Amino acid sequence: MAFNIIVCAKQVPDSDLVRIDPKTGSIIRKGVPGVLNADDANALEEALKIKDKHDDVYITVVTMGPPQAEEVLFEAIAKGADEGILINDIALASSDTFVTSTVLKTAIEKWAADNGEISLVFAGREATDGDTAQVGPQLAERLDIPQVTYASSFEISEDMKTVTISRKLEGYHEEVEVNTPCLVTAIKDLNQPRYPHMHNVFAPMKITSWNIEDLGLDADSVGLAGSPSVVISSFPLKKGKGGMFVEGESGAEQAANLLAALKDKRII
Amino acid sequence: MNFELNKQQEFVVKTIRKFAENEVKPIAAEIDENHRFPHETVEKMGKMGLMGLPVPREYGGAGGDLLSYYLAIEELGKVCATTAVICSAHISLVTWPIFHFGTEQQRRKYIPDMAAGRKLGAFALTEPNAGTDSAKQETKAVLDGDEYVLNGIKTLITNGGPADVFLVFAMTDKSKKNKGISAFIVEREDEGFFIGENQRKMGICASSTVNLTFKNCRIPKDRLVGKEGQGFKIAMQTLDGGRIGIAAQALGIAEGAFEEALTYLKTRKQFGGPLTRMQALTFEMAELKTEIEASRGLIYHAIDLKQRGLPYSEFASMCKLHTAETAMRVTTRCVQFMAGYGFSKDYPVERMMRDAKVTEIYEGTSEVQKLVISSKFI
Numbered sequence: 289m290a291f292n293i294i295v296c297a298k299q300v301p302d303s304d305l306v307r308i309d310p311k312t313g314s315i316i317r318k319g320v321p322g323v324l325n326a327d328d329a330n331a332l333e334e335a336l337k338i339k340d341k342h343d344d345v346y347i348t349v350v351t352m353g354p355p356q357a358e359e360v361l362f363e364a365i366a367k368g369a370d371e372g373i374l375i376n377d378i379a380l381a382s383s384d385t386f387v388t389s390t391v392l393k394t395a396i397e398k399w400a401a402d403n404g405e406i407s408l409v410f411a412g413r414e415a416t417d418g419d420t421a422q423v424g425p426q427l428a429e430r431l432d433i434p435q436v437t438y439a440s441s442f443e444i445s446e447d448m449k450t451v452t453i454s455r456k457l458e459g460y461h462e463e464v465e466v467n468t469p470c471l472v473t474a475i476k477d478l479n480q481p482r483y484p485h486m487h488n489v490f491a492p493m494k495i496t497s498w499n500i501e502d503l504g505l506d507a508d509s510v511g512l513a514g515s516p517s518v519v520i521s522s523f524p525l526k527k528g529k530g531g532m533f534v535e536g537e538s539g540a541e542q543a544a545n546l547l548a549a550l551k552d553k554r555i556i
Numbered sequence: 557m558n559f560e561l562n563k564q565q566e567f568v569v570k571t572i573r574k575f576a577e578n579e580v581k582p583i584a585a586e587i588d589e590n591h592r593f594p595h596e597t598v599e600k601m602g603k604m605g606l607m608g609l610p611v612p613r614e615y616g617g618a619g620g621d622l623l624s625y626y627l628a629i630e631e632l633g634k635v636c637a638t639t640a641v642i643c644s645a646h647i648s649l650v651t652w653p654i655f656h657f658g659t660e661q662q663r664r665k666y667i668p669d670m671a672a673g674r675k676l677g678a679f680a681l682t683e684p685n686a687g688t689d690s691a692k693q694e695t696k697a698v699l700d701g702d703e704y705v706l707n708g709i710k711t712l713i714t715n716g717g718p719a720d721v722f723l724v725f726a727m728t729d730k731s732k733k734n735k736g737i738s739a740f741i742v743e744r745e746d747e748g749f750f751i752g753e754n755q756r757k758m759g760i761c762a763s764s765t766v767n768l769t770f771k772n773c774r775i776p777k778d779r780l781v782g783k784e785g786q787g788f789k790i791a792m793q794t795l796d797g798g799r800i801g802i803a804a805q806a807l808g809i810a811e812g813a814f815e816e817a818l819t820y821l822k823t824r825k826q827f828g829g830p831l832t833r834m835q836a837l838t839f840e841m842a843e844l845k846t847e848i849e850a851s852r853g854l855i856y857h858a859i860d861l862k863q864r865g866l867p868y869s870e871f872a873s874m875c876k877l878h879t880a881e882t883a884m885r886v887t888t889r890c891v892q893f894m895a896g897y898g899f900s901k902d903y904p905v906e907r908m909m910r911d912a913k914v915t916e917i918y919e920g921t922s923e924v925q926k927l928v929i930s931s932k933f934i
Binding site for chain 2: 362363366482483484485486487488489490491
């Protein structure tokens with residue numbers, strides 16, 4: 289049986305070009321090209337690395353988004369993925385993470401029913417446009433498989449039954465060993481994504497589009513209607529001015545310097 | 557008629573632009589300064605299938621269309637003319653003729669490695685005493701049993717230093733002049749074949765340009781490409797395709813310089829505002845932009861003819877002539893717009909100006925292009 293890997297990917301506005309409308313507080317998406325979300329590129333790369341080393345690995349990339357989100361599937365297949373699935377339906381617009389993870393779970397289970405069991409699921413830690421980092425963990429819960437988040441290194445055993453992952457957490461790393469199937473969320477440190485291969489660009493690509501009917505989902509349970517959380521507004525942060533670094537050889541010295549600075553400014 | 561790029565072509569542009577920005581641009585000034593051939597870039601281009609983009613899939617290529625290939629050259633040319641010509645010379649001047657005129661055995665032996673970038677190609681026609689006047693070839697090839705014996709010198713050979721596969725032109729029958737020239741594949745390791753030191757140049761400094769010397773260089777007779785006497789025809793047809801590649805490179809150089817100058821004019825403030833307020837400058841920029849787009853139109857026309865298997869040598873010459881002169885004009889004016897900074901090596905436009913010059917010279921000078929074009933209507 290093939291070792292089936294699912295990679296969850298999202299098309300996001302190119303963060304180098306995104307601006308926030310100062311009046312409405314919303315992201316100006318018009319004219320901003322969509323790109324494969326950065327962490328998802330790392331997730332895909334790790335899947336491709338497994339395929340480089342092992343035979344009979346099959347990578348399916350799943351994305352939920354508008355028709356143009358097909359571009360990220362094109363890119364993923366150009367890099368070496370085998371298949372792409374676009375979940376596209378106008379009813380899915382404004383879905384929150386709760387709905388998104390439900391839809392992805394339904395799609396993955398549908399794929400598995402047709403093609404065979406899933407061995408591994410990769411996702412990026414978070415999308416640069418939403419910054420929630422919720423979809424990966426929620427999806428693991430819904431699929432009822434273990435999850436390992438913030439993966440900064442990944443190694444799969446020769447029999448492909450266990451993976452060893454280093455999780456990058458605040459100020460320390462955690463080594464985890466987990467059995468497959470499991471879900472792993474990737475961060476930037478995990479790898480360096482490859483460039484697409486021209487050979488794949490000009491080959492026939494297997495890209496399928498599913499709507500909510502294909503997934504057996506009800507319009508009321510998805511999109512804005514089905515989402516328990518709603519974004520009320522978004523706005524750019526006001527940048528603070530100046531700031532200073534308190535220096536010193538030891539903590540005690542830094543505290544003393546801070547105290548002196550505060551006194552100097554007559555704050556205390 | 558439709559100038560819209562298809563999905564694959566758009567993706568190629570996006571991918572090569574990103575590759576050029578991340579991998580090629582950061583080292584462009586350094587390799588120029590040190591006259592250093594960018595082996596690492598060639599390896600990376602090989603890894604992504606770029607060195608065999610238009611080569612059919614059954615020979616290890618990507619099977620891409622011609623426009624995608626030339627778009628890739630243009631994108632490389634925007635940031636580094638050297639990298640563009642390494643790729644263009646390899647594909648258009650060596651891989652293509654071996655594929656097109658070679659035997660099945662030659663194709664199987666050379667094309668897969670070349671398409672994957674594992675072996676680099678160089679085209680060797682020019683000699684110290686035979687430039688445009690190729691009938692004056694002094695390199696000779698004499699059949700001796702099962703081998704040809706080559707003697708002579710080639711000069712100014714692009715990619716020559718690091719190349720593995722050389723397409724070499726030599727006289728097999730001097731009395732027949734151009735019709736006595738034949739084409740041969742010479743391998744780097746062949747005995748009696750010597751690769752000279754890098755020749756220093758005004759532009760495309762990181763591109764390898766060398767002399768090749770043949771001293772009783774014996775090669776198996778199955779290295780003959782096409783038939784004896786077909787060398788001139790092979791060279792001319794090869795150069796037709798190569799000229800579109802050089803036009804695409806020149807287009808890239810012009811666009812690269814234009815973008816640099818535009819960014820400068822938008823940010824440089826003099827007399828209380830950005831230089832883009834000066835109509836004397838923006839009007840000339842408008843003229844340059846128009847020339848750039850006119851060049852693109854000629855290039856696309858030539859590609860369209862070639863892609864459809866129609867005669868295209870006239871358009872290949874016209875697009876190279878026009879785009880090379882455009883690149884020279886655009887880069888020279890961009891240096892002028894940026895004045896002291898344009899002249900400084902801290903900005904890339906002076907390099908682009910030096911690089912642009914060669915596009916008016918190699919693969920047929922502008923004067924040769926005029927010969928080709930005028931021969932069609934006289």
